[in-house]
Amino acid sequence: MKIAVCIKRVPDMDVRFRIGADGTSLDDSGLKYDINDFDAWAVEAALQLKEKAGQGEVVILSLGPDAAAETIRKALSMGADRGIHLKTDRIPFDGFAIASALVSELKDGGYDLIFFGKMSPDSSNGVVGPIVAELLGLPCVTAISKLDIADGKGTAKRELEGAQEIVEFPLPAVLTVDEGLNTARYPSLKGIMAAKKKPLDVKPATLGENKVTVQKLELPPERAAGRIIGEGSAAVPDLIKALQTEAKVL
Amino acid sequence: MANIFAFAEARNGELRKVALETITAARTLADSTGGEVHALLVGAPGIGAKAEQLAQHGADIVILCEHPGFTQYNPEATAALAAERIKGGGYRAAVFTTSAQGRDLAPRVAAKLGVGLVTDVTGLELTGDTLIVKHPMNIGKLIATIAIAHTPAVIAIRPNTFTPAQTPTAGRVETAEPVGDPSASRVVVKELVQGGGGKLDLADAPVIVAGGRGLKAAENFKLVEELADAFGNAAVGATRAVTDDGWRPHSDQIGQTGRLVSPDLYIAVGISGAVQHLAGMRTSRTIVAINKDKDAPIFNVADYGIVGDVFEVVPALTAAVREARKGH
Ligand SMILES: Cc1cc2nc3c(=O)[nH]c(=O)nc-3n(C[C@H](O)[C@H](O)[C@H](O)COP(=O)(O)OP(=O)(O)OC[C@H]3O[C@@H](n4cnc5c(N)ncnc54)[C@H](O)[C@@H]3O)c2cc1C
Numbered sequence: 207m208k209i210a211v212c213i214k215r216v217p218d219m220d221v222r223f224r225i226g227a228d229g230t231s232l233d234d235s236g237l238k239y240d241i242n243d244f245d246a247w248a249v250e251a252a253l254q255l256k257e258k259a260g261q262g263e264v265v266i267l268s269l270g271p272d273a274a275a276e277t278i279r280k281a282l283s284m285g286a287d288r289g290i291h292l293k294t295d296r297i298p299f300d301g302f303a304i305a306s307a308l309v310s311e312l313k314d315g316g317y318d319l320i321f322f323g324k325m326s327p328d329s330s331n332g333v334v335g336p337i338v339a340e341l342l343g344l345p346c347v348t349a350i351s352k353l354d355i356a357d358g359k360g361t362a363k364r365e366l367e368g369a370q371e372i373v374e375f376p377l378p379a380v381l382t383v384d385e386g387l388n389t390a391r392y393p394s395l396k397g398i399m400a401a402k403k404k405p406l407d408v409k410p411a412t413l414g415e416n417k418v419t420v421q422k423l424e425l426p427p428e429r430a431a432g433r434i435i436g437e438g439s440a441a442v443p444d445l446i447k448a449l450q451t452e453a454k455v456l
Numbered sequence: 457m458a459n460i461f462a463f464a465e466a467r468n469g470e471l472r473k474v475a476l477e478t479i480t481a482a483r484t485l486a487d488s489t490g491g492e493v494h495a496l497l498v499g500a501p502g503i504g505a506k507a508e509q510l511a512q513h514g515a516d517i518v519i520l521c522e523h524p525g526f527t528q529y530n531p532e533a534t535a536a537l538a539a540e541r542i543k544g545g546g547y548r549a550a551v552f553t554t555s556a557q558g559r560d561l562a563p564r565v566a567a568k569l570g571v572g573l574v575t576d577v578t579g580l581e582l583t584g585d586t587l588i589v590k591h592p593m594n595i596g597k598l599i600a601t602i603a604i605a606h607t608p609a610v611i612a613i614r615p616n617t618f619t620p621a622q623t624p625t626a627g628r629v630e631t632a633e634p635v636g637d638p639s640a641s642r643v644v645v646k647e648l649v650q651g652g653g654g655k656l657d658l659a660d661a662p663v664i665v666a667g668g669r670g671l672k673a674a675e676n677f678k679l680v681e682e683l684a685d686a687f688g689n690a691a692v693g694a695t696r697a698v699t700d701d702g703w704r705p706h707s708d709q710i711g712q713t714g715r716l717v718s719p720d721l722y723i724a725v726g727i728s729g730a731v732q733h734l735a736g737m738r739t740s741r742t743i744v745a746i747n748k749d750k751d752a753p754i755f756n757v758a759d760y761g762i763v764g765d766v767f768e769v770v771p772a773l774t775a776a777v778r779e780a781r782k783g784h
Pocket of ligand 1: 243539605639667671680694695697698709710711713714715725726727728729730731732733735741746749752764765766767769770
């Protein structure tokens with residue numbers, strides 16, 4: 207089983223973001239970056255499949271600036287076999303441009319499965335996986351929270367709003383991973399040492415044409431400060447009154 | 457004059473509320489160009505009965521495709537049909553929904569058409585040749601203004617952002633044949649498992665009561681359920697701390713890695729207000745927080761707060777809501 211996992215390096219969201227001088231990008235000074243959570247679950251899924259099969263290869267693919275190599279190393283230290291870094295100074299917002307670059311690397315790879323996280327919290331677009339699938343002509347199942355592979359076929363559970371779908375598909379296929387599929391392992395010390403020696407190819411990314419462009423980034427309007435109505439159940443009548451007369455939701 | 461395409465999302469033979477929101481968003485665009493809204497509705501035979509609702513909300517033409525192969529969501533056949541209709545229709549924009557189905561479908565369609573795509577759209581405007589949209593990034597801490605110069609521009613709107621409006625049209629129905637054989641799709645949905653035992657889903661509920669670790673144990677979630685029941689139109693949500701501990705299913709989780717919700721009223725019960733949780737609910741119209749720690753960050757986004765023990769405050773609130781809603 208040959209599996210590719212496409213991963214992204216994303217900033218820690220627990221900060222106050224600043225907008226760069228160009229008004230359209232993030233000022234990334236002082237930000238901390240790590241692998242996108244959904245992508246970490248995708249790496250875990252690939253490793254588990256390889257371990258279950260007892261053989262195969264897990265290849266990590268990431269598009270991004272120099273520092274994306276750190277993120278690839280992290281996936282290698284979890285147990286992936288080798289990495290490919292498609293280098294670009296700045297990751298475009300455009301899912302099509304990103305997908306095109308990944309496809310030029312993936313198309314002759316002979317992968318049985320190509321994994322993505324279902325979305326990344328920075329761009330919040332969640333389109334790269336299915337676009338890659340379409341460009342490669344492969345079946346695609348998005349937002350999976352359960353997966354079984356047997357006899358060249360897959361069964362997955364997809365998360366919907368308040369429901370789930372049980373989906374069948376043939377291999378090769380593209381899958382995007384939702385929360386709940388697994389818990390990503392932490393790299394062991396041994397894994398971290400081993401990762402240093404694993405192959406990591408660096409190539410320039412051939413990005414597709416940008417079809418959408420970010421014109422402006424802004425901070426959202428602050429929510430007006432609310433008020434503490436009171437303490438304990440004594441405050442309930444005042445809350446009810448506020449919900450009826452001010453918020454008009456009761 | 458430019459026409460706008462809209463995809464009317466259905467599940468299990470029922471239109472979803474987001475379908476009406478999608479038609480409403482498409483209607484605004486069409487009105488600004490003097491064009492028409494053409495809505496695609498696919499489903500098992502019988503789904504055509506829902507076309508009237510789409511006309512009531514602003515669809516001039518309902519393109520109806522009924523086929524047994526569309527009984528469950530059929531990603532490949534639906535994308536093929538939508539792409540073909542959009543390609544032949546000369547549309548300025550194609551509007552989908554940012555739901556599990558829409559997030560699956562819209563990128564497939566955009567890729568087939570080779571056009572630009574933005575999901576989770578919270579505002580839209582046609583200026584000349586360009587569709588300009590608003591799109592929250594970095595878990596809502598930044599708002600991007602994005603230009604889609606391609607025609608048609610494919611977008612997926614955020615649920616609960618475009619309030620369904622009654623704009624009745626004469627609503628002609630045109631029937632359409634599937635592209636190829638829907639039964640031959642490689643990706644097949646074998647089964648739809650309905651969650652939540654018939655209770656309201658987070659996406660549809662105007663009121664959400666969400667619980668956090670402050671509830672101390674899974675069985676205490678009945679306090680949250682009872683408060684939701686008292687409202688009559690409320691769904692139950694949870695934090696990741698709670699879903700990770702298995703008190704609630706993952707599908708109830710609200711936040712960065714969970715669901716995005718924006719109900720009219722959000723009540724946070726024993727929730728600290730971590731940034732990853734706020735990411736999923738900060739656009740709610742009115743937020744109420746109940747927490748015993750007066751410094752909990754949830755109070756920074758709450759319109760109304762009560763500092764107190766959930767085990768004391770929530771039952772009192774439930775009783776008061778029941779009383780207030782008597783006669784409803
Ligand atoms: C990458 C990443 C992604 C994440 N994604 C999400 C996500 O999507 N959704 C999400 O929710 N979280 C997410 N988290 C987790 C998040 O950081 C918080 O850990 C989580 O939201 C905390 O949940 P909580 O408020 O229920 O629990 P806690 O933080 O433990 O807070 C419990 C609160 O209850 C109060 N309390 C305790 N007892 C009582 C009582 N008797 N009466 C009243 N109040 C009481 C306490 O004062 C406290 O404020 C994510 C974290 C990471 C790192």
